[in-house]
Amino acid sequence: MIRTKSLLFKIITRSLLVIGAGIGIVFIPNLSLVDEALLPEITEILNKPVNANIEGNAVYSLYGFAAASDKDPHTVGKAVVEMLQSKHPKGKFAHLTEDESTSLYGDNKKWDEEWSSLYPATNCKPRERGNCFELLLAEVKEKPLTHPRLLTQLERYHRIVQLPHFIEETQLMDYTSPVPNFYLMMQMGKLSQADAYLHNGLDGLIANSQADMQFWRMALSDSRTLIGRMVAIASLRRSLSALSYALGSEPHLSQAQETNLRALLAPLKPAEISSKNVLTGELRFGVENAKTAPQKPPEDMLLVWMLSQPTATANWHYRQSLKPAFALDQLSPMEFYERAQTSAPSLEFSRFNPYNLGGKLSLSKNWQYVSYLGRAHDLAGIYLLIALQLELKINHPENTGAAVKSSAFRNPYTGKPFDYDSATNSLGFQCFDVKDVCRINL
Numbered sequence: 001m002i003r004t005k006s007l008l009f010k011i012i013t014r015s016l017l018v019i020g021a022g023i024g025i026v027f028i029p030n031l032s033l034v035d036e037a038l039l040p041e042i043t044e045i046l047n048k049p050v051n052a053n054i055e056g057n058a059v060y061s062l063y064g065f066a067a068a069s070d071k072d073p074h075t076v077g078k079a080v081v082e083m084l085q086s087k088h089p090k091g092k093f094a095h096l097t098e099d100e101s102t103s104l105y106g107d108n109k110k111w112d113e114e115w116s117s118l119y120p121a122t123n124c125k126p127r128e129r130g131n132c133f134e135l136l137l138a139e140v141k142e143k144p145l146t147h148p149r150l151l152t153q154l155e156r157y158h159r160i161v162q163l164p165h166f167i168e169e170t171q172l173m174d175y176t177s178p179v180p181n182f183y184l185m186m187q188m189g190k191l192s193q194a195d196a197y198l199h200n201g202l203d204g205l206i207a208n209s210q211a212d213m214q215f216w217r218m219a220l221s222d223s224r225t226l227i228g229r230m231v232a233i234a235s236l237r238r239s240l241s242a243l244s245y246a247l248g249s250e251p252h253l254s255q256a257q258e259t260n261l262r263a264l265l266a267p268l269k270p271a272e273i274s275s276k277n278v279l280t281g282e283l284r285f286g287v288e289n290a291k292t293a294p295q296k297p298p299e300d301m302l303l304v305w306m307l308s309q310p311t312a313t314a315n316w317h318y319r320q321s322l323k324p325a326f327a328l329d330q331l332s333p334m335e336f337y338e339r340a341q342t343s344a345p346s347l348e349f350s351r352f353n354p355y356n357l358g359g360k361l362s363l364s365k366n367w368q369y370v371s372y373l374g375r376a377h378d379l380a381g382i383y384l385l386i387a388l389q390l391e392l393k394i395n396h397p398e399n400t401g402a403a404v405k406s407s408a409f410r411n412p413y414t415g416k417p418f419d420y421d422s423a424t425n426s427l428g429f430q431c432f433d434v435k436d437v438c439r440i441n442l
Helices: 002-030 040-045 059-063 073-085 098-105 132-142 148-160 182-222 226-249 255-264 276-292 299-306 310-329 333-339 357-362 370-395 400-406
Strands: 419-421 426-428 439-441
Touching (some): 059 073, 226 276, 226 370, 310 370, 370 426
Antiparallel strands (some): 426 439
């Protein structure tokens, strides 16, 4: 009996030692003491932080866009950002509670629901459909913009597009933080353009688009978040779509209209096409978020979190996703179109190596930035496409197909003439993402 108990004790003891050793092998390499240092190239990229707290930054007004009509959006937005940025030092995630939101914005959260349901075409995306502006014109013509709250929001929008900067606040923010109210900003832009065209024709649309397009072209370079840049691209595509519709509808253009349209359709500059600032912003957000955000993983991610090293994960994400994106961003449109057709492979790793295994597993599906880079090149192509439409409108060629072939405005991805379809009298090129629409009706 004694020998049996002794043998059982040895088995249990040795089993516990094996289990303990296994746990140690898995978890000790993932203690914070053995986390990696940040890659030198990441440190170099992030050595010039951007100050969002500058005069004329529209981001605060966007954060306060949904505030009650008797509140100043900029003041509310500033208070919202300050509230969010006070959370991390207190060990909390940077989002607003219901009470905090009510205190900052006002009691009623449904101010913008009444008017928004009147104009469903504001949700139409020119990237996916070519007739969004036409649909919205019909809705605004049937239901003029008279709602008091809507008029307040339009006034706010017109003040915002006069501002000289748009740099997002990402410091002390995290993945739970609200983004600026891009939705309302986009809605106001669409409705404002439609109203301007209905009341004042092409001249009204041009005047409206001058401030709007200048603001969003500034945001192309200023924005430091992927969503901010995508909104800027979408807003410019919306304006270009409206201008294309008006060009096709006008019987002739005045000299002043020709001059103003040429200015609006000036080709995008390389700095506007480049996504370098956004990629840097994404990198900075990930690195800073790992340092300041509360370490409170979701229950279903607890094991992955316990097997992760924050800095090692940031380094891995940079090597796997961001570094290839930075390289693609430096290419010409032709080079980009050719090389970006093949997805960058995920980095290989051994599941038997416990170091940062959770971080590697969480990033095992490579985050592809390529489609977002492609949208900027598509936008540049749309500018050239509508510039060609303007050229054809001014010159009235007898043979449109021949004029398209001889034009200096060409497909940026191939260097060849844009595709002209005489049956539909349309002009276009293949967007980088095949689901998107890069075609206009002449």
